[in-house]
Amino acid sequence: MLFPPPSRPDVPPRVVVTGIGIVTPLGIGGAANAEGFRTGRRAFRPVTLFDVSRQRTRTAAEVDLRSALPPTSLTDRGTGRLERGARMLLIAAHEAWTEAGWAAADGPVAQVLGTTSGGMTLGQDFYRQAVLPPASDRGQARRVVHYQAQRQALDLADAFGFHGPVTVIANACASGANAIGHAAGLVRSGRARRVFAGGYDALSQLVFAGFDSLQALSPTTCRPFAADRDGLALGEGAAMLCLETLASAMHRGAGILGEVVGYGTATDVHHLTQPQPQGDAALTAMRAACAEARVAPEDIGYVNAHGTGTPANDVAEAHAITRWAGARAAALPVSSTKAGIGHLLGAAGAVEVAVCLMALRGQWLPPQTGEGAPDPACGFPLVREAREARFSHALTNSFGFGGANASLVLRRWT
Amino acid sequence: MDVSRVFIHGIGAVSPAGWGVAAMRDALDAGVPVPMVGLDRPCRAVPLSVRRVPAPEARPAFMAHPRLRRTSPITHFAIAAAIEAVGEDAAQIASGAMRLGIVFCAFGGCVGYSRRFYSEVLREPATASPMVFPETVFNAPASHLAAYFATTAVNYTVVGDQGEMVKALALAADWLLADRVDSCLVVASEEADWLTGDALRLLGRGAPLAEGAGAVCLRREPSSVELAAVTGPELFLAGHGRGPAARRMSAALGAVGDPGDLLVDGLAGGKADTAEAAAWEGWSGRRISPRQILGEGLGASSAWQVVVAADAIRRGVARRAVVSVVGSNEQAVGAELRAG
Numbered sequence: 001m002l003f004p005p006p007s008r009p010d011v012p013p014r015v016v017v018t019g020i021g022i023v024t025p026l027g028i029g030g031a032a033n034a035e036g037f038r039t040g041r042r043a044f045r046p047v048t049l050f051d052v053s054r055q056r057t058r059t060a061a062e063v064d065l066r067s068a069l070p071p072t073s074l075t076d077r078g079t080g081r082l083e084r085g086a087r088m089l090l091i092a093a094h095e096a097w098t099e100a101g102w103a104a105a106d107g108p109v110a111q112v113l114g115t116t117s118g119g120m121t122l123g124q125d126f127y128r129q130a131v132l133p134p135a136s137d138r139g140q141a142r143r144v145v146h147y148q149a150q151r152q153a154l155d156l157a158d159a160f161g162f163h164g165p166v167t168v169i170a171n172a173c174a175s176g177a178n179a180i181g182h183a184a185g186l187v188r189s190g191r192a193r194r195v196f197a198g199g200y201d202a203l204s205q206l207v208f209a210g211f212d213s214l215q216a217l218s219p220t221t222c223r224p225f226a227a228d229r230d231g232l233a234l235g236e237g238a239a240m241l242c243l244e245t246l247a248s249a250m251h252r253g254a255g256i257l258g259e260v261v262g263y264g265t266a267t268d269v270h271h272l273t274q275p276q277p278q279g280d281a282a283l284t285a286m287r288a289a290c291a292e293a294r295v296a297p298e299d300i301g302y303v304n305a306h307g308t309g310t311p312a313n314d315v316a317e318a319h320a321i322t323r324w325a326g327a328r329a330a331a332l333p334v335s336s337t338k339a340g341i342g343h344l345l346g347a348a349g350a351v352e353v354a355v356c357l358m359a360l361r362g363q364w365l366p367p368q369t370g371e372g373a374p375d376p377a378c379g380f381p382l383v384r385e386a387r388e389a390r391f392s393h394a395l396t397n398s399f400g401f402g403g404a405n406a407s408l409v410l411r412r413w414t
Numbered sequence: 415m416d417v418s419r420v421f422i423h424g425i426g427a428v429s430p431a432g433w434g435v436a437a438m439r440d441a442l443d444a445g446v447p448v449p450m451v452g453l454d455r456p457c458r459a460v461p462l463s464v465r466r467v468p469a470p471e472a473r474p475a476f477m478a479h480p481r482l483r484r485t486s487p488i489t490h491f492a493i494a495a496a497i498e499a500v501g502e503d504a505a506q507i508a509s510g511a512m513r514l515g516i517v518f519c520a521f522g523g524c525v526g527y528s529r530r531f532y533s534e535v536l537r538e539p540a541t542a543s544p545m546v547f548p549e550t551v552f553n554a555p556a557s558h559l560a561a562y563f564a565t566t567a568v569n570y571t572v573v574g575d576q577g578e579m580v581k582a583l584a585l586a587a588d589w590l591l592a593d594r595v596d597s598c599l600v601v602a603s604e605e606a607d608w609l610t611g612d613a614l615r616l617l618g619r620g621a622p623l624a625e626g627a628g629a630v631c632l633r634r635e636p637s638s639v640e641l642a643a644v645t646g647p648e649l650f651l652a653g654h655g656r657g658p659a660a661r662r663m664s665a666a667l668g669a670v671g672d673p674g675d676l677l678v679d680g681l682a683g684g685k686a687d688t689a690e691a692a693a694w695e696g697w698s699g700r701r702i703s704p705r706q707i708l709g710e711g712l713g714a715s716s717a718w719q720v721v722v723a724a725d726a727i728r729r730g731v732a733r734r735a736v737v738s739v740v741g742s743n744e745q746a747v748g749a750e751l752r753a754g
Contacts, residue, residue, distance in 0.1 A: 001666070002584035002747075003644040004418055005591065054539050073652075116552065118573070127532055130612060135457040141616040150574045150744040158652045165581075165647055166744070168573040170520065170552035178570065189592065206528070209535040210547035267516075267569045269561040272481070273548045281566060401548060402557030404569065 002165065005191060012188040015261075016413065018254040019100030019242030021092035021198075022354045025061035025235050025341045029095055034358045039386050040367035042340045044222070044233055049084075050205040057217035060203055061235030061342035063088060070094040072159035081142060083119040085202035086152045088238040088347075092198060093156050100242035101254055102194065104161035110192040111153055112167045112183040114175030114199035115346035118149035121204050156196070164192070170346070172400030173306075174265075175199055176239070177349025181263030181408055183243050193248050198240035199350035207345070208234055214273065216310055224307035224336035225314050225382055226372025232308040235342030239350035258357040259411040261393075262295065264288025268403030274312045275399060279320025282306075282399055285407040286324045289395065293409035297328040300409070301391020302365055303380075304352045306399045307336020308343050315377045317397065322379035335383035339368035349398035353408060356394040360412040365389045420587040421754050422639040423597070424631035425721045425728075426498030428491040429708050430465035430624050433474075434498060435725055438708070438718060447707050450622055455608035462611040465624040465709035467491060481561040484545055486526045489555045491627035491714070492518065492603035496559055499629035503597060507563050514565040515595035517586050518556035519578040519602040521713040521742075522610045524549055529609050555603055567595050575741030576680065577647055578602065579628070579716040580749045584644040586632045596633065602713035603627035614710060617742050620684010624709025628717025630724060639727045640754040642734075643667065647745040659746040660693035660738075667736050667748045675699035676732035678719045680739045682710055690740040700732070712742075723751050 022029065025043035026036030036043070043061045052058045069079055069090055082090060102109070117123075126143040129136065145151055153166045169178045176199025183197030201207075211217050211234060218231030249256055265288065268281035275282065290296065306317055322329045337355050338344075344351050359366055365383045374382055391412070398406045427434065430448040431441030441448060452461035467487070476482060476493050497504070506512040528550040534542040548554060553571035560569050568589060572578055579602040586598035604610070606625035614623050632641065645666040648659035661669075671677060677697050681687045682705040694701070704718045705711075711718065716739045723735035733753040740746045 001643055002581060002646055003420070003587050003641060003749075005584075005588060056540070115573075123528075124532065126613070127529065127609065128536070130609065131456045131533075133457045137616065140612075144613040144616050145743055148573075148575075148743065154649060154651060154744065157649065163649065163651060166574070166649065167581075167585075170571045170573045171556075171569075172551050172553050182570075185592075189588070191588075206532050206535060206550075209539045209542050210531065210550065212539065213542045213544040213547050215544070265568045267557075267560045267566045269557075269564060269566060272554065272557055272561075284566065400553070401551050402553040403560065404553060404557075 009190045014246040014259060015184045015187045015243055016246050016249050016259050017241050017257045017357060018244055018249050019096035020257055020354050020357060021095030021240045022351060023063055023088045023092045024237040024351055025063050028067060028091060037337055037355050037366045038364050040340060040369035049203055055212045057212055057219050060233060062203060063236050073161050074159045081146055083122045083146060085119060085200050086155060088202060089152060089200040090159060092238040092240040096240040096242050097160055102242060108164035109162040110164040110186055110195045111156065112179045112195060112197040113153050114169045114179035114350060115149050116170060116172055116175055116201055117204060117207055118152060119147040120206060121202060122147040124205060171404035172402050173345050173348055174398040174400035174404040174406040175346040177398035177406035177408055180241060180350055180353050181406055184260040184263055187243055187245055194244045196240060197243055199347040200238035201236060201344060201346040203234060203236040218309060221370060222309040222339055222342060223370050223372045224309040224339050224368060225318060225374050225378050227375045228372055229309045229311060229314060232310050233342035235344045237344045237347045237351055239347060239354040256413045258360055258413050261411045262289040262293025262409030264407045266405045268405055273401055275316035277316055279316040281403060281405045282317055282320035282397065283324050285405040289407035289409045295393055295409060297325040300393050300395050301389060302359060302394045303332060303334040304356050304394060304396040305334050305336045306397040307338055315375060318375055318377035329379040332380045333365050333383045334380045335366055335368040337366050339370055349406065352396045353410065356396050356410045360394055360410060363388055363390055418591060420590055420632055420634060420641045421637040422630050422641060422724045423633045423637045424499035424501045425724050426495035426629040427718055427721045428467055428494045429626040429718055430467055431708060432468055433470055433494055435721060439725060442702060442704060442707055453608050453611055455612060462608060463622045464606045464611055465622055466606055467626050479562055481558050484549060485558055486524060486549055487605040488524055488603045489558045492555045492559060492601050493562055495627040495629035496599055496601055499599060499631040504563060507565055512597055513567040513595045514563055515567045515589045515598040516556055516559050516569040517582040517600045518571045519582050519713045520552050520571055520573050521575055522604045523552050524554055525607045525610050526605050529607060575744040576713055576716045577739045577741040577745040577747040579713055579720060580644060580737060580739050580747045581647055583641055583749055587641060590632060590634050598632045599629060601627060601629040602717035604712045604714045618686060620686050621682030621705050621710035624711040626711050626714045628714055628721045630720055636754050638754050639724045640752045642752040643750040645748045647747040649745050656689035656740060657692065660689040660740045663746040663748045664693035667750055669694060670696050671699040673699055674733060676726050676735040677701040678723045678735060678737050679703050680705060682706060690738060694738060727751055727753050
């Protein structure tokens with residue numbers, strides 16, 4: 001039964017991560033991504049997936065998806081039906097599942113995914129065929145079914161043979177962070193012992209043109225927090241995490257990659273697409289995440305900012321981080337990894353959690369390389385060069401259209 | 415206040431029968447399917463038959479809110495149903511004295527503006543409207559709901575098939591029991607578009623497309639309707655089809671029931687009903703099938719089912735009501751409501 005819920009444990013269990021899978025424009029898998037994020041590599045190139053010849057901006061960060069999909073329980077036919085976003089999701093899921101050493105026979109696995117557009121490329125195909133004479137239903141039923149995000153979640157369950165409740169959160173650019181935070185809450189509340197959680201989104205023509213229509217895409221170079229920044233860059237990818245109780249991980253003798261200790265949310269009602277200029281909701285989300293984690297800004301060694309590179313977002317977030325950190329701000333390392341891979345929309349929050357966990361394990365700070373003096377609103381230092389650091393906690397922000405704000409606090413496992 | 419009980423404090427609906435719960439109740443009591451209208455689609459001579467929400471008699475007052483100027487019907491329906499469900503609590507929410515959480519359930523989503531924007535992109539991307547694009551995003555209606563009620567509390571848009579609305583009741587209950595919010599609105603809304611209608615035809619649901627919204631407002635303080643149970647969703651996984659999933663769901667809720675119980679099922683009158691009809695073939699109580707009167711409103715239909723069940727208990731028509739949803743392509747899930 002989903003309701004009434006099981007009785008809450010007297011002491012909420014600690015939520016640990018035992019598997020991470022990641023696909024970004026920097027590469028496929030943890031090793032390629034850790035190296036890319038550690039050195040601040042940039043992955044932008046001309047868009048090849050669809051026609052951008054009449055767009056204002058013509059670059060993005062595409063994933064090189066030429067490699068074969070990993071073996072799973074999906075049939076060849078089932079695998080062949082996966083669209084681009086679902087393929088990235090499956091690759092990330094396979095890496096995480098394998099690293100965690102999970103087995104479907106060990107009991108239910110709840111699933112929480114974040115996405116903004118699910119199988120959007122199939123939706124586009126459906127529309128183009130529907131308006132093109134002569135009328136034809138050929139392939140359309142398949143597109144309807146596989147366009148929908150719940151189908152992609154069921155595909156994952158079928159691929160690995162597990163069962164358990166599915167939640168798909170579509171909170172715009174905060175979706176991936178919401179998915180991880182919600183998943184941690186399921187474990188902490190005693191609702192689930194294991195949760196497979198993450199986010200995914202593929203580049204699509206509709207979304208690219210949408211951001212371009214808003215003139216939110218940078219016509220030059222994505223430079224988060226730079227005083228002369230002029231917009232964001234889009235990317236694509238996926239990240240999946242295996243979350244479980246500490247007791248479960250210890251019992252299995254699993255390797256522990258880090259801990260999710262805090263999650264905070266807030267809704268910004270200022271405007272559909274623009275944040276409240278002082279970042280009030282962002283501040284509320286960060287404070288709530290830290291309260292749940294029982295940490296103060298002084299305990300945070302790195303902030304992975306939402307940092308899209310748009311004028312309005314970055315200044316609001318800069319104000320929020322500076323207000324939240326107080327005296328700590330002057331020495332608090334902050335960077336936006338979107339400088340290297342662009343904005344992964346529904347995948348962004350999950351990918352950035354994965355980046356924080358990799359940085360915590362490796363004790364390095366992800367730099368955002370690129371030119372530009374920082375915006376005066378930044379009361380904190382930006383991480384500009386690859387460097388090592390000793391820190392135990394990281395905070396990551398995700399803020400989306402519609403005022404969806406989410407922050408997470410991650411702890412290093414020692 | 416019991417630490418583990420959750421109650422329904424308000425209900426709201428917009429349906430092809432009209433604006434408000436009363437209009438929907440009257441249509442269901444009359445038992446006559448709402449008339450259909452034609453909806454043109456490209457490349458096809460025969461229009462789709464759909465059940466649309468009638469135009470309101472007067473421009474709704476909520477449309478004066480600056481956030482709602484450019485919104486599409488999915489948001490209008492959601493706001494109207496939510497206002498009815500929230501009722502007099504709106505003032506407390508706006509003052510900050512009551513934290514209102516929002517769960518918005520999407521199946522078709524903001525399809526009207528999505529279609530319009532993509533057609534603009536294909537025609538000439540350089541002039542595609544920046545006013546339209548933000549309204550295509552799944553969580554746009556949820557954002558507008560938050561802005562309208564001036565609530566900054568937790569707000570999720572969840573995507574899934576028709577079962578999402580029922581599942582979302584449990585999510586809202588979790589937030590209430592964890593004291594994240596004082597009140598939680600659960601809303602499902604859909605707008606009719608030829609694109610959705612064509613998709614529904616291909617899914618073989620069997621009922622004409624409909625549009626509208628349903629909303630319930632949950633709190634921990636006692637009321638006349640208690641949320642007694644939400645089943646674990648039974649997923650349509652490989653080798654585990656709709657039939658077994660529907661049977662497990664009905665078994666969890668008591669597939670027979672008592673003569674005084676009310677079953678609000680999801681039967682629409684087509685081939686897709688087989689699994690659900692078989693799962694409840696032994697039901698001994700009364701039953702009602704809102705889809706047969708109102709049409710297939712996707713997520714909104716399931717919201718109407720929940721509203722109908724709560725309304726029946728509120729009015730003393732039943733002391734226990736069961737909602738059954740066997741969705742298009744994800745899950746079978748049900749809920750039980752009882753007199754509080």
